[in-house]
Amino acid sequence: MDTRTALLDAALNRFSAFGYDGTAVQEICDDCGLTKPTLYHHFSSKRGLLDALLAANFRPLWPPLQDACTYQHDLPLSLERVLRVFFTYSSAHPVFYRFQLSLRFLPLQSEASIAARPYIQKQEEFLIQLFKAAEADHGNMRGHSRSHALSFLGMLNTYITQALDGQQTLDDPTLFRARQQFMYGIFS
Amino acid sequence: MDTRTALLDAALNRFSAFGYDGTAVQEICDDCGLTKPTLYHHFSSKRGLLDALLAANFRPLWPPLQDACTYQHDLPLSLERVLRVFFTYSSAHPVFYRFQLSLRFLPLQSEASIAARPYIQKQEEFLIQLFKAAEADHGNMRGHSRSHALSFLGMLNTYITQALDGQQTLDDPTLFRARQQFMYGIFS
């Protein structure tokens, strides 16, 4: 594994376990057997390291998420596909997903929150776009696309959080139960 | 306002805006026009300040929550009462509620997460106790009391988060919609 990847990997583990502010760059370097100037050779700053970490780990999420959020006049199908994307992604990258979840609820003015905001908003906007497109076929949803998108994301993350804690499996029955629960809440 | 209260108040605002690790005790003192030895006279340490903050702000939540979680063979009524407790509490203490929400998703080994764990777990245990008691009347829920409690808390916090961001009002229609959505998810 090359140096840059080793640093990103160590940073992810440290940030995930102790938080961004709770981690010293020295500790990340120690984990790799490297020194600080090496880290600062590859990344411009601690913030730059976080930026690179977020960009690298979110990248594989975007294509399948964009695909799943393309509305094809079948909202239940779209929600199933979105759930599958998130279930698959969080299972493949559990450590990063937990870190990303923590960033969602960070104080708004903290450095890590500011760095993560574009990535969090991008997720939300894909979902909002889906619900907005679905308004054409479901008139009663009009004007609530943002609210529905955030509720769906919230419910989805509730399931994933429990799965990350080992109290839930992200299999197909769970997926359909989650979708059904959400659809009931909307159409009733 | 006495010194101790002023420090707790300033700490809440700082912690809520910048996070526990992102806040220096010096800044809290500056906000009050006091100096560090004064803070350390009232609180044994930065961690002790956080402990006192959590104890003081959570205190008014416990009695009504305990009351609402006392099962009386009417689960929908209990859920309504729990929702009302959380809606009322989060509306009355919006800054603290947002801070408390951030603590929920903090890295598990961070100091603030460890300090907050008992209070987070206490909330969960009240809910678990309610769902466990309800199992007697709803056999199909048996063995899922913990999962249902965490899902309910997650959904509830999704609504409150949106309300704290000004995108949702925590009125009675919202409350009944939230309850209905959750009940559908359980009994179907």
Next chain:
DNA sequence: CTACCAGTATACCGAACGGTATACTGGGCT
């Protein structure tokens, strides 16, 4: 008046922080 004590301030501590100036090293190019 005096003795005391909770509460506050001045001045300071060692440690750790993010970040850097500089020198070294080893593989590829001419």
Next chain:
DNA sequence: AGCCCAGTATACCGTTCGGTATACTGGTAG
């Protein structure tokens, strides 16, 4: 061989961190 340059290390910077030894103050009890 001689050169170059990306990548790494040694040693260090100024700043800020959480925390404290000590002294002062103003009100209260004897």
